[in-house]
Amino acid sequence: MRKTVGRTSAESGYLSLRRSAGRLVETLEYYSARFFGERGNPFTLSGAILIGLVIVSAVTGALMLLFYTPSPEHAAPSVHRLITEVGLGSILRAFHRASADLIIIVILFHGFRAWATARYASPRSRNWLIGLLALPLIGIIGWAGYILPWDERALVLLAWGKNLAYGPDRWPIIGWLRLGSLIGGPIFAVSGESDQLLRILALHIGGAFALIGLVIWHLGRVTPPRAKMPIAVWIGVLLVLWLLAAMIPLESEELLPFNPFAPPEHVHVDLFISFPLLFYPLLGGPILSAAIVLVLVLLAIAPRLERRIEPTAVVREIACTGCRLCLNDCPYGAITMVPHFDPAKRARGREIARVLSSCCSSCGICVGSCAFAAIELPTMTSDEIVSSVEQAMREIGTHRAASPFEEVGQ
Amino acid sequence: MPENGLENTGQKRAVPDEVGKAGRVVSARPHRLCDCLRARIEACDLFDGLAAFERKRAGLPSAGAPFDFLGKALWIVFVLIVISGVGLLAGYSPTVTGAFSSVERMQTSFPMGWWLRGAHKYCTDLFVILALLRLVRIAYRRAYKSPAEISWISSLVVLAVGMVAGLTGYLLVWHQRAFRMGRIFEGDIMTYEAAHPLGGLGLHGWPAGWILGGDEISQQALMAIFVAHIALGFLLMLAALCWRVTARKKVPAYRHFSPETAWPLFWSILAAVTVVAILFPPPLGSPSDGLLKPHPILADWYLLGCYQLIDILTPPAAVSLILLGFVLGALIPWIDRSSAKGPRPLVTSIVTAGLATWLIFTLKGLGWSISPAGILGLTAVVWFIAVIVGAMGEARTGAGESGREVTGR
Numbered sequence: 001m002r003k004t005v006g007r008t009s010a011e012s013g014y015l016s017l018r019r020s021a022g023r024l025v026e027t028l029e030y031y032s033a034r035f036f037g038e039r040g041n042p043f044t045l046s047g048a049i050l051i052g053l054v055i056v057s058a059v060t061g062a063l064m065l066l067f068y069t070p071s072p073e074h075a076a077p078s079v080h081r082l083i084t085e086v087g088l089g090s091i092l093r094a095f096h097r098a099s100a101d102l103i104i105i106v107i108l109f110h111g112f113r114a115w116a117t118a119r120y121a122s123p124r125s126r127n128w129l130i131g132l133l134a135l136p137l138i139g140i141i142g143w144a145g146y147i148l149p150w151d152e153r154a155l156v157l158l159a160w161g162k163n164l165a166y167g168p169d170r171w172p173i174i175g176w177l178r179l180g181s182l183i184g185g186p187i188f189a190v191s192g193e194s195d196q197l198l199r200i201l202a203l204h205i206g207g208a209f210a211l212i213g214l215v216i217w218h219l220g221r222v223t224p225p226r227a228k229m230p231i232a233v234w235i236g237v238l239l240v241l242w243l244l245a246a247m248i249p250l251e252s253e254e255l256l257p258f259n260p261f262a263p264p265e266h267v268h269v270d271l272f273i274s275f276p277l278l279f280y281p282l283l284g285g286p287i288l289s290a291a292i293v294l295v296l297v298l299l300a301i302a303p304r305l306e307r308r309i310e311p312t313a314v315v316r317e318i319a320c321t322g323c324r325l326c327l328n329d330c331p332y333g334a335i336t337m338v339p340h341f342d343p344a345k346r347a348r349g350r351e352i353a354r355v356l357s358s359c360c361s362s363c364g365i366c367v368g369s370c371a372f373a374a375i376e377l378p379t380m381t382s383d384e385i386v387s388s389v390e391q392a393m394r395e396i397g398t399h400r401a402a403s404p405f406e407e408v409g410q
Numbered sequence: 411m412p413e414n415g416l417e418n419t420g421q422k423r424a425v426p427d428e429v430g431k432a433g434r435v436v437s438a439r440p441h442r443l444c445d446c447l448r449a450r451i452e453a454c455d456l457f458d459g460l461a462a463f464e465r466k467r468a469g470l471p472s473a474g475a476p477f478d479f480l481g482k483a484l485w486i487v488f489v490l491i492v493i494s495g496v497g498l499l500a501g502y503s504p505t506v507t508g509a510f511s512s513v514e515r516m517q518t519s520f521p522m523g524w525w526l527r528g529a530h531k532y533c534t535d536l537f538v539i540l541a542l543l544r545l546v547r548i549a550y551r552r553a554y555k556s557p558a559e560i561s562w563i564s565s566l567v568v569l570a571v572g573m574v575a576g577l578t579g580y581l582l583v584w585h586q587r588a589f590r591m592g593r594i595f596e597g598d599i600m601t602y603e604a605a606h607p608l609g610g611l612g613l614h615g616w617p618a619g620w621i622l623g624g625d626e627i628s629q630q631a632l633m634a635i636f637v638a639h640i641a642l643g644f645l646l647m648l649a650a651l652c653w654r655v656t657a658r659k660k661v662p663a664y665r666h667f668s669p670e671t672a673w674p675l676f677w678s679i680l681a682a683v684t685v686v687a688i689l690f691p692p693p694l695g696s697p698s699d700g701l702l703k704p705h706p707i708l709a710d711w712y713l714l715g716c717y718q719l720i721d722i723l724t725p726p727a728a729v730s731l732i733l734l735g736f737v738l739g740a741l742i743p744w745i746d747r748s749s750a751k752g753p754r755p756l757v758t759s760i761v762t763a764g765l766a767t768w769l770i771f772t773l774k775g776l777g778w779s780i781s782p783a784g785i786l787g788l789t790a791v792v793w794f795i796a797v798i799v800g801a802m803g804e805a806r807t808g809a810g811e812s813g814r815e816v817t818g819r
Binding site for chain 2: 051054055058059061062063065066068069070071186194195198199201202203205206208209210212213215216219220227228
């Protein structure tokens with residue numbers, strides 16, 4: 001635990017801001033849990049919803065790929081053919097785009113929740129960094145996706161992307177390192193239009209592969225991961241997608257041909273998929289790329305402003321049912337039952353568990369005993385929890401068969 | 411007390427007890443299709459995390475048994491394939507005129523192109539070998555028993571997808587051999603459709619028309635193959651994600667990438683593949699030319715057996731036989747109904763015979779001079795011996811009473 005005495009006013013201001021955001025999120029979660037129920041609460045399921053959206057966009061993308069021709073002459077006609085002639089083609093494209101938009105919205109909320117409820121802090125800070133990597137990755141995938149039809153919008157976005165990527169070369173001092181050429185070279189320094197389009201396709205598909213890889217990595221470090229959505233939430237997500245798809249007018253959008261000699265004045269992109277690009281006309285390439293890097297760096301070092309969370313078990317109060325399983329199992333007597341925080345439930349005598357941090361030895365037994373995933377050890381990964389439980393069992397002198405991974409009574 | 415998500419997975423009981431999230435106890439017998447399906451999906455074990463977990467629970471050393479690393483290696487090899495494939499994608503041009511020269515350029519002047527190409531090729535070979543060995547291991551240990559049916563079928567599908575992805579990738583180089591092979595496979599598809607009784611149902615020309623974009627190998631065919639190749643890889647990646655998501659929580663060994671054992675494996679595979687890619691750069695051949703006919707016609711080694719089968723029997727019979735073998739293989743968990751645990755001589759010998767058949771046909775494809783009648787006779791002899799030996803072993807041990815416990819799958 002870091003000392004708290006020498007805290008500056010700016011630091012405590014940051015913490016109080018963070019805490020009030022945390023209260024906001026908890027209030028939202030509480031009321032939405034009353035409306036949607038504990039299991040279907042979309043605010044606590046934001047990670048699972050993200051995975052569902054990634055799956056939707058990946059499946060629609062793989063299907064659309066079957067009808068796409070990555071060459072400068074045929075790209076726009078093939079997209080046009082997809083939405084006019086192929087059965088369900090326009091729906092595929094609309095869902096692909098709507099899910100990409102929704103991914104941005106949900107990932108921003110997901111990150112906001114992790115920040116506001118201090119889930120981004122020290123023990124989970126590596127997972128926070130993995131999540132931060134996903135942000136620019138999704139931006140790049142979205143940007144590349146807009147270029148694939150190779151219409152006039154692609155021309156403009158290519159120029160913008162090029163300026164952004166080569167931006168670091170024009171920064172003072174750092175520009176001397178030629179970082180921009182290192183980043184932008186492999187994508188932009190090509191001989192012809194055809195190669196250019198292929199590299200953008202590689203960026204789009206390779207980015208999608210990398211995103212799925214990041215998700216798998218991210219999940220491996222969450223304990224316990226809530227990665228599955230109930231069927232009802234799936235249906236809700238698909239409904240929202242369908243609504244969004246109906247709102248985005250893809251049918252009427254014409255794909256104007258790519259003409260390098262007459263670049264358009266203004267292009268339309270969806271608000272969310274590449275929202276930093278909204279600031280491009282205002283700031284220009286070098287400044288915008290600097291701003292993006294600055295924001296990402298600030299977010300990456302933000303966990304250092306927090307106090308270390310003590311390595312004790314934590315009860316997720318919203319999920320705790322007061323069943324006393326952890327109370328019975330804890331060998332250290334570190335669990336007590338306290339009245340429920342909800343006045344209505346408290347009036348009915350409901351209780352929830354609370355951890356006495358002075359008694360907790362973070363052995364993980366309570367995490368294994370909870371049937372509702374309502375108690376967690378945020379400092380540890382699943383692997384560490386299991387090995388710590390096994391060690392605790394050995395130390396307490398229980399027979400091995402009584403380890404939580406054996407079924408007693410076999 | 412049964413823990414949430416930590417139920418026994420099939421060796422001691424068919425379908426485990428489970429306490430659901432809402433606290434309701436799902437009974438040991440599947441009353442509903444939902445429970446039944448969930449148990450099977452949760453028993454899915456693409457990368458052997460579950461097998462490792464069960465070994466650990468049984469008190470066996472985690473890396474003790476040979477062939478237990480296969481699933482982990484499969485995942486690592488797949489990751490390497492994806493990384494090198496995305497790199498290749500950046501330099502490949504899917505046009506009839508530009509494909510071969512772009513691959514040539516990749517081999518010579520593209521940054522790290524030699525590694526990308528070599529790693530992609532040799533990792534695919536490794537992927538097929540590992541997937542095949544994994545299937546054999548599962549079959550020998552009879553770990554396909556309930557509730558691992560879906561796990562078994564998905565392992566089979568992974569092998570098939572790997573082989574088809576390998577075939578499409580081979581065609582992408584668009585050298586003379588690939589071009590000829592495309593011709594032949596296309597010709598076989600057409601012959602098969604024309605000769606098959608189902609051809610009259612309006613199927614005629616559909617797969618060839620869809621996959622190859624017409625009656626002959628053209629630009630459209632190359633594009634379709636290119637796109638199918640990427641889409642297959644992408645769907646495999648998605649399957650990995652779904653598998654990760656459906657894995658039950660709190661069971662750490664479901665993490666297929668536990669660092670202490672996986673990193674050494676990763677580095678050794680990477681080093682081996684790199685060394686092989688340096689020593690034996692994947693052959694380029696010569697640009698495709700529709701008028702020339704190379705001799706012998708070569709596919710990747712794992713498809714030689716199929717090609718020989720097509721050559722010896724007629725295409726309709728061969729394709730039907732391959733499909734029948736695949737379906738029968740997928741149905742093994744339902745064919746083998748015995749409740750005995752552990753390996754059974756009959757299953758072992760039949761799987762060995764299948765492997766031997768595949769080996770014989772592959773050897774023939776590699777240039778072993780043996781007549782078609784000879785190869786068919788040899789296969790018949792192998793199967794005869796296998797069935798006899800298996801039946802004898804079965805009679806000796808007494809089917810159904812073997813109580814040996816198998817802990818891995």
